[in-house]
Amino acid sequence: MKRITMNGCLFALAVTAAASAQTMSLVPRGGTGNSIAVAPCATVTIDVYAQGIAPDLLRAYQATLPLTATGGASGSVGHDGAVPMINSGHPDYVFAALTASGTGSVDGLPLVVNALQFAGDSVSVTTSMYLGEFQYEVSTNASGSFTIDAVDPGTNPSVNDSFLVDRFDQPIAFTTIPAQITACNDLDVCTWDVPAGSSCTNTPNAYGDVNHTGIPVDIFDILCVLDGFAGVYTTCPCLDTDIAGCPGGDGIIDIFDILAVLDAFAGVSACSCPG
Incomplete structure (x- = not known):
């Protein structure tokens, strides 16, 4: 019973x-x-x-x-x-x-x-x-x-x-x-992974363009990664700010992601992404 x-x-x-x-x-x-x-x-x-x-x-x-x-x-x-x-x-x-x-x-x-x-x-x-x-x-x-x-x-x-x-x-x-x-994560920092209902789309994306407004990488991309480092994902999802570590990031938003987006701002594509 x-x-x-x-x-x-x-x-x-x-x-x-x-x-x-x-x-x-x-x-x-x-x-x-x-x-x-x-x-x-x-x-x-x-x-x-x-x-x-x-x-x-x-x-x-x-x-x-x-x-x-x-x-x-x-x-x-x-x-x-x-x-x-x-x-x-x-x-x-x-x-x-x-x-x-x-x-x-x-x-x-x-x-x-x-x-x-x-x-x-x-x-x-x-x-x-x-x-x-x-x-x-x-x-x-x-x-x-x-x-x-x-x-x-x-x-x-x-x-x-x-x-x-x-x-x-x-x-x-x-x-x-x-x-x-x-x-929705294809473990590739060179794509933009977006959920849609019960499926995902994976669109090629320039390295460091974390807010997906197109290149060149600008101050708003840097601010997005800084927000991610602080645990704030209102503008950019956490996956998009995890760009350090090729090919798919390392699962952590840390100082290396900040350095990576600064490199991208300077024109350096660490993971050889298109664009």
């Missing part, structure tokens, strides 16, 4: 699985379906949704996500430290207008959202309905495709960390749809 602590209250759920075919879907906000392409240093919000829970009625759920995504060619996508949350004001919140018993964590798992209704308030979930959200950060040197999936999904709440439960306290069988995050 699984024990769930929510707002200081302890609940127990039975463990006999009910036959069903439902989904728990991880959707990157701003992406296309379950996929998104982003620049390094980006913050990605993963919204968790349930769908197709009918004729069963949903009474409780728990979604547990990993601290770090799998995959990728380099770098990482990891939890950014923000506490996972359930936005009860979300227009598609599954328990909207009802009195949920609360949210919380279980068994010391760090990235958890869960909620439990009174049995009489269980709901039918035919369309995609929101369960909660998690935030991840893409590292400076991230490249390739990363996957985030629910941790240990299953129909036995006594052992599984992600589950759905019906109004009779019976676990609901479901499948998970993971989130795919593509870090």
Whole structure:
């Protein structure tokens, strides 16, 4: 029997699985379906949704996500430290207008959202309905495709960390749809990598032209790298200011990037980029 602590209250759920075919879907906000392409240093919000829970009625759920995504060619996508949350004001919140018993964590798992209704308030979930959200950060040197999936999904709440439960306290069988995050970084300082929906474009770029206004490299490119050194990426993304170290930078915005853009300002192309 699984024990769930929510707002200081302890609940127990039975463990006999009910036959069903439902989904728990991880959707990157701003992406296309379950996929998104982003620049390094980006913050990605993963919204968790349930769908197709009918004729069963949903009474409780728990979604547990990993601290770090799998995959990728380099770098990482990891939890950014923000506490996972359930936005009860979300227009598609599954328990909207009802009195949920609360949210919380279980068994010391760090990235958890869960909620439990009174049995009489269980709901039918035919369309995609929101369960909660998690935030991840893409590292400076991230490249390739990363996957985030629910941790240990299953129909036995006594052992599984992600589950759905019906109004009779019976676990609901479901499948998970993971989130795919593509870090737009081809590891080449001679290109301008731009995310577009769930894909990336890689356009040839002159060395040191970090704000992509064209050559010659000017004071505004230098200011962009100085901003990057200070951790400010409002004008230029972090990837574009990481130009020291051929062919793809070194994943750190430091004094060598400042020296590199000063060299480019003087007409020196350290990585033999076109232009």
